[in-house]
Amino acid sequence: STQDLQKIIAGRRAAEFVQDDMVVGIGSGSTIAHVITALGERVANENLKIVGVPTSEKTRRNAAKLGIPMYNVDDVDKIDLTIDGADQVADDFSAIKGGGAALLWEKIVAFNSRENIWVIDQTKRVPKLEQYLPVEVIPYGSEQLFKRFTADGFHPTWRLDQNGNPVRTDSANFLIDLHLPVIEDPRALGEELIGMVGVVEHGLFTDVVNQIVIGHENNVEIIKA
Numbered sequence: 001s002t003q004d005l006q007k008i009i010a011g012r013r014a015a016e017f018v019q020d021d022m023v024v025g026i027g028s029g030s031t032i033a034h035v036i037t038a039l040g041e042r043v044a045n046e047n048l049k050i051v052g053v054p055t056s057e058k059t060r061r062n063a064a065k066l067g068i069p070m071y072n073v074d075d076v077d078k079i080d081l082t083i084d085g086a087d088q089v090a091d092d093f094s095a096i097k098g099g100g101a102a103l104l105w106e107k108i109v110a111f112n113s114r115e116n117i118w119v120i121d122q123t124k125r126v127p128k129l130e131q132y133l134p135v136e137v138i139p140y141g142s143e144q145l146f147k148r149f150t151a152d153g154f155h156p157t158w159r160l161d162q163n164g165n166p167v168r169t170d171s172a173n174f175l176i177d178l179h180l181p182v183i184e185d186p187r188a189l190g191e192e193l194i195g196m197v198g199v200v201e202h203g204l205f206t207d208v209v210n211q212i213v214i215g216h217e218n219n220v221e222i223i224k225a
């Protein structure tokens, strides 16, 4: 589809920001899969010297399979550049992430990176964040949290796998997806959510990104935050 093509050209363009000797945070999702493929080709064909830090076990496996040495975030001094995807990126450079159930490790890696780049296809661009917000919660007490989200008008739903069982994140937590109208103040909402006992992390990413790589019909747009 054209969206897949936009992901491919944006992913391959974003991979060009990676240079020899970098420690690279590698994101999760279908767009980043094209970044991983491009980096794997450069490791194989140009002997690119990089170390990867995964934002999910799936990314660790996919990158390692392509010959990219993978280290945990605590096994490197610092991450030079993290490239990740997003579900929505607003005009103020805030984002909603978590569609791929990796938001906690993604946020940990992002906040330990000198520079962050998000790679998206143009359908992810929105004036303001809206409609959908993943929240990672500790299983114990999550039913109580769910009821509180309902009472607060957040229209929560459990993230379920194809068998209808609650998805477990790589940290063995549950995900509750909130469904809200337009999010006018992502920072305030993020602070409200993080203050709730049992909430581990949420998918609002503000004050993080440095550059956005956007795949359009026939070109790639790069915007500095």
Ligand code: DER
Residues within 6 Å of the ligand: 027, 028, 029, 030, 031, 032, 084, 085, 086, 087, 096, 097, 098, 099, 100, 101, 102, 103, 106
């Ligand atoms: O979970 C995330 O934030 C991922 O980056 C993901 O949602 C983006 O996924 P996509 O590149 O498959 O659209």
